[in-house]
Amino acid sequence: HKPKDVHLHSPSPYVMAATSELSEAKNTFKRLLIQHKGDATHADAKEALDNLVQLATKKRGDDTGEWSPAQSAVINQGRWRTITTPPFNGKLPDDADGKRRFTLGRMSFGMFKPTKLVCAVEDIVNVIEPVEEEGGHEANEDENIPKWTQSYILETLVDIETSSTKIPAKIVTNGVCFPRSPTRLGVKFTSGTLQPRFEMSSSENASHAASWEKTFDNAIAKEADTQSYLGNVATWVTHKVMNMMMGLEPPIEVDASDFTQTYTIGKPFTAHLDIIYLDEDFRVTKGSKGTIVVVERLAAEEDKE
Numbered sequence: 001h002k003p004k005d006v007h008l009h010s011p012s013p014y015v016m017a018a019t020s021e022l023s024e025a026k027n028t029f030k031r032l033l034i035q036h037k038g039d040a041t042h043a044d045a046k047e048a049l050d051n052l053v054q055l056a057t058k059k060r061g062d063d064t065g066e067w068s069p070a071q072s073a074v075i076n077q078g079r080w081r082t083i084t085t086p087p088f089n090g091k092l093p094d095d096a097d098g099k100r101r102f103t104l105g106r107m108s109f110g111m112f113k114p115t116k117l118v119c120a121v122e123d124i125v126n127v128i129e130p131v132e133e134e135g136g137h138e139a140n141e142d143e144n145i146p147k148w149t150q151s152y153i154l155e156t157l158v159d160i161e162t163s164s165t166k167i168p169a170k171i172v173t174n175g176v177c178f179p180r181s182p183t184r185l186g187v188k189f190t191s192g193t194l195q196p197r198f199e200m201s202s203s204e205n206a207s208h209a210a211s212w213e214k215t216f217d218n219a220i221a222k223e224a225d226t227q228s229y230l231g232n233v234a235t236w237v238t239h240k241v242m243n244m245m246m247g248l249e250p251p252i253e254v255d256a257s258d259f260t261q262t263y264t265i266g267k268p269f270t271a272h273l274d275i276i277y278l279d280e281d282f283r284v285t286k287g288s289k290g291t292i293v294v295v296e297r298l299a300a301e302e303d304k305e
Contacts, residue, residue: 022059025052026282030083033294037098038085040292049284049292053276068182069278073130073148076177076185080283080295082124086156087291095120099159104194107156107171110235111250111263112194113219119158119169126295127153128177152177152187157197160215167211168197175268183275185285188268195260216259220251 029048036042040049060067069075090106099122105115129151154173159166175189196212198205224232242248247266254261273293277284281297 019059022052022055022279025055026279028052030294033083038083040084040294049277053284056277069275070179070181070183070185071146073146073150075278075280076128077130077150078128079298080126080128081298082126082293082295084292084294086121086124087293088121092118095161101161104160107158108192108194110238111192112171112261113223113251114215115223117215118161120161120166121156121158123155123157125155125157125298127151127155131176146179149176149178151175152185152189162211162215165207165211167208167215169212170195170197177273180272185273185275186270187273188270189265190268191262191264193260193262196258200258213259216254216261219254219259220261221253 025048029045029052032042032045032048033040036045039045086100086102088102088107090102092101092103095101097120099120101118101120103115104112104117104119107119108115131149131151152175154171154175156171156173158169158171160169171192171194173189173192175187177185177187180186194216196208198208200209200212202209224235227235239248239250245267246269247264249264249266251261251263271288273285273287275283275285283295283297285293285295287293
């Protein structure tokens, strides 16, 4: 039979109904994640997650074949805050507030300049919402898998460290998601933008705006000028190969109006997310490379961005 979509708070085969035993297991997992700074690979956290998934499976009764969390457009919608470790390479020492730090180049695969700027990650929010365009999904072998496409946006909120101040910024990675199986979402990323996390034209933000302009005005050309000849050749070759493989168009120049940078991906490949636990406010996924990502649904009053 073809699964039907559901209202967020309706009884549904797509999500786990809360029970005291499940709530206790979930809270234990969350506590251990916090204790180990979001590291889902820590042995204690892994054991707690295994216990949560096994308990949910037992309560659900997977032999019925009715658990289909990836098929519901509605239950996946919302703004979800990541509570696991930011998934970037090249981690630097944490800042004084315990925030994870990375270079801008590491966070953007070298797309945004200056690549050596240090960023402290404040939050990562996953935005899934309806989109008007059709056809973003790929064909499914199972005709019972619904065909819908929704946004899959990652908003990475950071403080960019300069010699004189910290500038609030946001890296927005745009994409779409769609069901590939009852428990798997396909994901395609299509573009990314580095932008200020404040209104540039507001007089109240004049100091931040001046720092932003000083840091990013003509940043792409300036970084190219500081590279060696061989460095520039290597960058050109890398971008050329990535353009052939996935239609990548890196930022050519900084936007002169607000000093933002944007790249686009014309031929995005399809990654996937396997949903291994889902209830109405908590989701655990395992990505194409095996990375465990845990998110909590943001309540309206929490969502200030």
